[in-house]
Amino acid sequence: xxxxxxxxxxxxxxxxxxxxxxxxxxxxxxxxxxxxxxxxxxxxxxxxxxxxxxxxxxxxxxxxxxxxxxxxxxxxxxxxxxxxxxxxxxxxxxxxxxxxxxxxxxxxxxxxxxxxxxxxxxxxxxxxxxxxxxxxxxxxxxxxxxxxxxxxxxxxxxxxxxxxxxxxxxxxxxxxxxxxxxxxxxxxxxxxxxx
Numbered sequence: 001x002x003x004x005x006x007x008x009x010x011x012x013x014x015x016x017x018x019x020x021x022x023x024x025x026x027x028x029x030x031x032x033x034x035x036x037x038x039x040x041x042x043x044x045x046x047x048x049x050x051x052x053x054x055x056x057x058x059x060x061x062x063x064x065x066x067x068x069x070x071x072x073x074x075x076x077x078x079x080x081x082x083x084x085x086x087x088x089x090x091x092x093x094x095x096x097x098x099x100x101x102x103x104x105x106x107x108x109x110x111x112x113x114x115x116x117x118x119x120x121x122x123x124x125x126x127x128x129x130x131x132x133x134x135x136x137x138x139x140x141x142x143x144x145x146x147x148x149x150x151x152x153x154x155x156x157x158x159x160x161x162x163x164x165x166x167x168x169x170x171x172x173x174x175x176x177x178x179x180x181x182x183x184x185x186x187x188x189x190x191x192x193x194x195x
Contacts, residue, residue, distance in 0.1 A: 024140050025151040030158045031059075031069050034076040037153075042083040052087040054148040055108070058136045060157040061121055062097030069157060070118065077114050084108035089148070092117055093139060095132025096157075100125035105143050 029037040042053075059073070084090070088108035093101050102124045103117035117124045129135040133154075140152050 028154040052148040054145040060096045061094040081111040099129045099132030
């Protein structure tokens with residue numbers, strides 16, 4: 001493992017531990033399973049006394065994010081928005097290639113604003129960050145809501161294609177994608193170990 005990968009791993013473990021201190025739930029889902037994830041985890045909003053939710057969607061994104069993946073993402077967001085209330089908040093961030101805030105925390109029922117933000121990730125991101133995952137945990141800590149269920153949902157792209165100028169750079173990028181995917185599964189592994 002290279003020094004850079006080790007540093008990223010240590011930063012992610014630190015961010016994960018900080019998130020656990022503030023009780024930020026982390027879950028990981030493949031984008032192809034995002035619609036079923038929403039159905040299983042966000043029930044219809046019939047009960048108005050449900051605890052508010054503060055959701056950070058962390059999407060694995062690079063320049064070749066396919067139209068099919070965008071359609072799945074948009075349909076999932078529409079479904080999620082229809083199942084959340086005006087008390088719920090959602091933020092959209094990206095990692096792996098392009099790291100930044102796509103949409104700052106907003107009311108989860110404002111579907112037009114949410115969908116507009118994911119039409120063009122590159123245009124929506126105003127400020128780039130070095131490490132998208134670490135930044136997402138800092139963002140979640142900064143926007144932590146004591147009265148809400150705070151969560152980070154890591155949406156993995158099942159078939160990311162690294163963009164590389166040469167084969168050595170491509171190999172390095174693939175290793176980073178493997179590391180990020182492995183790290184996105186870390187919360188699930190830790191919960192199994194705890195139990």
